[in-house]
Amino acid sequence: MKSILGREIPDDIEGYGRVTPFQGAVADVGIKTRTAVKVTSVNPNHQKLLPNLEEALDKLNITDGMTISFHHHLRNGDFVLNKVLEGLAARGVKDLTVAASSIFPIHAPLVEHIENGVVTGIVSNYISGPVAQAISKGKLKKPAIMQTHGGRARAIESGDLHIDVAFIAAPTADTYGNINGVCGKAACGSLGYAVADAEYADRTIAITDHLVPYPAYPIEISQVFIDYVVQIDSIGDPKGIVSGTTKITKDPVALIIAKRAAEVIKASGLVQEGMSFQTGAGGTSLAVAAELKKIMQQEGVRGSFASGGITGYLVEMLEEGLFRALFDVQCFDLKAIESYRDNPTHQFMSASMYGNPHTKGAVVNNLDIMILGATEIDTEFNVNVTTGSDGVIMGGSGGHSDTAAGSKLSIVVTNLMKARLPIIKDKVMTITTPGESIDVVVTERGIAVNPRRADLLEKLKMTRLPLMTIHELKQLAEKITGVPKAIETSEKIVAVVEYRDGRVIDVVRKVE
């Protein structure tokens, strides 16, 4: 069938099942049902602490075909996923589905488990590195399922994604399963992406390298959700977990893009008392925060909140009184962890509270301004952050689609050309976020407003910003780069891209 975005998507995908195609960013609201949870209740004298990981894996009795889950708060420093898979492979378990909220280059050993049939399915919101390459080469038996941060929480809560065992890396845990991410040598701050796993998995185990006497404090994930606790030497390498400080780029082109984006925000009229804002930790995104800060200071405006993955820069803005509060699903640097631990206005949010479309209201719905990146954008404003210029998986939505859909003003900031390639295409290789939720594209050479936002265009026309149509912007890039040949793919589907409501927005095919 052809989706409403013009994508050719089969009705049925082998290894995935029946496809419900994407029908619009807000096509699926109304009464929703959450799945029932299996809880193994315990007697008062029950001991949760197991002596070591080996015995824990024996006790969990994981069998062929099960789904096991992991959170990605330890990012590229995570040891837990690899250790668990190694143990399960040694036990001869096959046909596992790994539902990890994100997968990073450190998870390279997963490739061998994919090749050996230990792992045949992957569900994730962001995949980069060797695992992504292996999937794109068609090594994984079933198509990988690419979700969004809010979509993953939705899938778990609805039962679409059933987790047999959740392995929860815990920077700090007590003997009865209370967990936090703010203490311990692998401290990562907020554990927002682990909440749905803990609440909905059949069984959960906290894996920690910082076991403290009962009770741990603060408690982010409570004992009522945790079946077992086990201590290991190290759950992760702090160097890969957080950066010391997140710095604003010095790249002059990125700074121009950031300044323009801030001018767009100002012209939109959204810089006002109580405004809310989210941006990424990347160079240009963070520079937008710096430019916006200047404008907020000039105008004497105090915002209500900033949200998302939190960096030290947003913490500074909080401390300087530019926002009343932060919503933190994940901390990106040490400063953010410290603030999250010590400052009560720096608040926790789960992935579900952050972006799940099937709740009674996610934080993204209250977002005024969202700054997004893009690998490619097409003339319909559809954005790809899933596959790279070579057609290989190199990322995924994360919170991209969630925040784009929820925010009043979503701005894509990007260089018009990256290396030798134009960023604006007639058709993006993979649609991650639909054009209907992208309002404006800001590049160093011009700004294109989505024609759906005629109101915004009128406001921007009052400024001296270099406005052009998305087609003109595309031509401008192609004048310099030429038009690159399209990537050739085979028919084989290696990944299914689910929109936040679980409907299929696109598929990724095997690269030839």
Next chain:
Amino acid sequence: MEKLRRTMLFMPGNNPGMLQDAAILGADSIILDLEDAVSLTEKDSARILVREAIKTIDYSQVEVVVRINPLDTEFGPQDVEVIARVKPDTLLIPKADEEEIRLVDKLLDNIEREEGYAAGSIKIIALIETALGLENVYNVIQASKRMVGVLLGGEDLTADLGIERTKEGEEIFYARNKVATVCRALKVDAIDTPFTDTNDYEGLEKDTAKAKGLGLTGKSAINPRQLDTIHSVFAPTEAELKHALRILDAMEEAEKEGKGCFSLDGKMIDAPVINRATCTVDQCIRLGLISGEGGAR
């Protein structure tokens, strides 16, 4: 109306990525450098690269200036020969003296004739960076009708003087005065030396304000991140603009009433004050801060 030269940004002539983005960084002028930024082994390739960049890249939003090598080296005359044929807006002549300027002027005459370009269309800016050049700056400017400005090179000048170059810049006080005064007299732009600490914005602001206070009309930059600071110093303040507009309004009023001289807020307004107000408003129009039509006041 001629474009402003508040900022002239040096860009190395041997870096394709930077040449590609040079026009969009916000500088009024870009100086594509074939001299100090380029090592001896890359002189020829950089010259070709800059030529191709000017031919290919859309620089219509900025003034394209090429700093050539000194004419007494083997590279200088070749730079003029190759670069002038693709018609940059301006050539920046290092260690300029009268003789060099006359020589470049003549070379450009020939090239413009051969290529069918309007005579005198390629302009010249003299880089004053020797004691002799500084003392002779009046004659240097007079040496060619193409001359549109002087750029003061503080680093080389202080080296030539055998004195220390400091952040405070007291040692170039005289040079700045001299360049500013002569340029004003001959109605060409006076561009200040760059501020070399690219991370010290406060120092840059002070240094720029000092130059502006002495009558220099613009400043060169060695990093795009310096541009905003320099622009903000050279832009008239809102208060200055409002005051200038009030003076011009009062003048119109006085003219209507047939008054020869008039006062505003109890102060006598005479020709120099009116000239200054006209300059301020003129600059604001050029910067797009106000529209050129009277109604926009």
